[in-house]
Amino acid sequence: MRKNIYINGRQGKLESILFEPDERNAGKGSFLFLPGVPGTDKNDDLAEMLCFDGYRVLCLSFSGTCGSEGIYSLEHALEDAETAYSYLSALDPGGVSVFGHSMGGFIAAHTAAAHPGTRSLILMFPCDIGRLPIWDDESIMTSYIVKDFLDSHASFLSGVSSEQLISEIYLNSKSFSLVNLAPALSRIPTLMIGGSRDRYAPPRLNCAPLYDSLSSISGSKVVYREFETGHYGADCRGLISIAISDFLRGC
Numbered sequence: 001m002r003k004n005i006y007i008n009g010r011q012g013k014l015e016s017i018l019f020e021p022d023e024r025n026a027g028k029g030s031f032l033f034l035p036g037v038p039g040t041d042k043n044d045d046l047a048e049m050l051c052f053d054g055y056r057v058l059c060l061s062f063s064g065t066c067g068s069e070g071i072y073s074l075e076h077a078l079e080d081a082e083t084a085y086s087y088l089s090a091l092d093p094g095g096v097s098v099f100g101h102s103m104g105g106f107i108a109a110h111t112a113a114a115h116p117g118t119r120s121l122i123l124m125f126p127c128d129i130g131r132l133p134i135w136d137d138e139s140i141m142t143s144y145i146v147k148d149f150l151d152s153h154a155s156f157l158s159g160v161s162s163e164q165l166i167s168e169i170y171l172n173s174k175s176f177s178l179v180n181l182a183p184a185l186s187r188i189p190t191l192m193i194g195g196s197r198d199r200y201a202p203p204r205l206n207c208a209p210l211y212d213s214l215s216s217i218s219g220s221k222v223v224y225r226e227f228e229t230g231h232y233g234a235d236c237r238g239l240i241s242i243a244i245s246d247f248l249r250g251c
Contacts, residue, residue: 009063009083011070016084017059019051028054029119030092032084036102038065038156043101049241056092060084064158071159074168074176081111095119102201102231103127106178113184120251121185122244124193125231127201128210130176132169135205145199182213186220191247193240194226201231223247
């Protein structure tokens with residue numbers, strides 16, 4: 001069952017979609033779904049797949065986006081994810097998993113790192129936005145593409161310009177970087193999905209640094225899958241679904 005709900009956030013009501021599994025299949029826990037920059041795919045198909053498999057799934061809209069109140073910023077998005085995580089924890093004390101796509105992958109990794117009891121973490125085409133200043137030197141084309149993407153999608157964000165968002169990233173680049181989360185994430189089963197044709201979040205710049213850091217930590221449970229696809233995986237949704245199902249069966 002799919003229904004629209006509102007959660008009380010720090011800036012006002014957060015619009016969300018809640019997928020409730022059939023009672024005969026329920027009991028596998030909850031998933032928090034975190035989208036990328038508004039105006040892009042929310043991955044409802046994957047949410048419905050997980051719901052069919054027995055998971056409760058909450059798809060969150062961050063403050064200042066879609067129908068959620070408030071002003072958008074990455075700090076606010078991190079706060080919103082924490083609010084939604086707490087909401088799901090109250091519904092399902094047995095455990096919460098986190099899924100994030102693109103910029104939502106950045107939020108998802110930080111959210112999971114703050115909760116050592118997170119059951120699993122899935123990062124699909126994650127954007128390690130804290131490394132933006134590094135890309136200025138390592139891959140100026142990627143830096144340009146990401147900044148242009150933020151500029152072209154700023155109209156979907158309430159109360160913030162692309163210049164303000166980029167400034168926030170540079171000011172917080174060290175704390176935002178996902179590599180610094182590796183010690184905390186090493187205790188959480190993690191699936192990273194990259195796309196070899198991803199122009200917005202190339203795996204070598206976004207997945208590889210975190211994957212290498214996690215792999216170097218004894219006992220970490222990280223899996224990396226790469227598909228020949230772009231940032232939205234439009235031409236391999238079935239393969240992505242299978243990869244996620246296989247990963248969760250092994251958790």
